[in-house]
Amino acid sequence: MPEVVLHHYDNSPFSEKVRICLGIKGLSWRAVDQPVIMPKPDLVPLTGGYRRIPVMQIGADIYCDSQLIVRELERRFPERPLFPSGSEGLAIAIEQWCDKALFQTAVLAIFGSIGDSVDPAFIKDREALSGQPFNVAAMKAIAPFAVSQIKAHASLLVQQLTDGRDFFAGTDPCLADAAAYYNFWFARTFAPGLVDRFDDLNGFDAWYDRVTAIGHGTPTSLKPAEALEIATNALPEAMNTLPSDAAIRDKNVCLAATDYGRDPIIGTFVGSTQYSLTVARNVPELGEVNVHVSRLGYSVSPA
Ligand SMILES: N[C@@H](CCC(=O)N[C@@H](CS)C(=O)NCC(=O)O)C(=O)O
Known part of the structure; x- marks a missing residue:
């Protein structure tokens, strides 16, 4: 099987979710x-327009969005499961809580705290990404409330740990641990002093340290040009389409995130599962690549 390539950057919280999942599975992977x-001239040719991070590449298959990336890791590398047996839906529901409610709270608290020192180019970029003003003054005003909310979220996790278990679902770490962890990692790393410890939340910091200790598996760096070459020399996996999507099979469609970073990915609809949508794209410099997005949170429409 071709290598797992993760397109990421160190400071990316959603990448940290995936990196911890790679650590849980003990995988070797290539980091771009x-x-x-x-x-992002070395990313967009692969994705066809999607600009968010992380993106996973396996040969000529390109997986957009951390929620799809972790599912694909589970499908290809089922050992050391990310989804506790019999609780797959629950793990994903918890991931949704972490990616939406908890993440939004962490963003407000962090940028409310460090907003004045943020690079104006970053602010301009994120305004374009979200279509909203990056209002540091408003974030500052709400930051104390956001910090109190982060702690309230942390206390939910602590309730799950009261029986002395090591991780969210018991003795082994799973997706829920990675998904909750990256938000606190984000706050603790980028806004030191904000929520460094929760001494009165019994068990929280020990859990946090256990997840930190999982690490990231074994990454080795790869140059962006080498990743493009991997795609050029590979063929995408064959895909099936669900009967409910038969009407759009082989049609030219547009996939797009529905929250922010809604840049369209245009291609031929060639595959779907209950949780993913896939288009084939023929890229002059790369040949055939399949781009996969998560069904949850992405729209499909005629191109
Ligand atoms: N739902 C997406 C959200 C990804 C996301 O918002 N990523 C941030 C970085 S952690 C991003 O792409 N920011 C803009 C950028 O890096 O260009 C996922 O789970 O992957």
């Missing part, structure tokens, strides 16, 4: 450093 802001 991508820019934190646009332009």
Whole structure:
């Protein structure tokens, strides 16, 4: 099987979720450093327009969005499962809580705290990404409340740990641990002093340290040009389409995130599962690549 290539950058919280999942599975992988802001000339040819981070590449298969990336890791590398047996849906529901409610709270608290020192180019880029003003003054005003909310979220996790278990689902770490962890990692790394410890939340910091200790598996760096070459020399996996999507099979469609970073990915609809949508794209410099997005949170429409 071709190597797992993760297009990421060190400071990316959603990448940290994936890196911890790679650590849980003990995988070796290749790390491509991508820019934190646009332009991303070595990423967009692979994705066909999607600019968010992380993106996983396996040969000529390109997986957009951390929620799809972790599912694909589970499908290809089922050992040391990310989804506790019988609780797959629950793990994903918890991931949704972490990626939406908890993440939004962490963003407000962090940028409310460090907003004055943020690079104006970053602010401009994120305004374009979200279509909203990056209002540091408003974030500052709400930061104390956001910090109190982060702690309230942390206390939910502590409730799950009261029986003395090591991780969210018991003795072994799973997706829920990685998904909750990256938000606290984000705050603790980028806004020191904000929520460094929760001494009165019994068990939280020990859990946090256990997840930190999982690490990231074994990454080795790869140049962006080498990743493009891997795609050029590979063929995408064959895909099936669900019967409910038969009407759009082989049609030219546009896939797009529905929250932010909604740049369209245009291609021929060639595959779907209950949780993913796939288009084939023929890229002059790369040949045939399949781009996969998560069904949850992405729209499909005629191109
Ligand atoms: N739902 C997406 C969200 C990804 C996301 O917002 N990523 C951030 C970085 S952690 C991003 O792409 N920011 C803009 C950028 O890096 O260009 C996922 O789970 O992967």
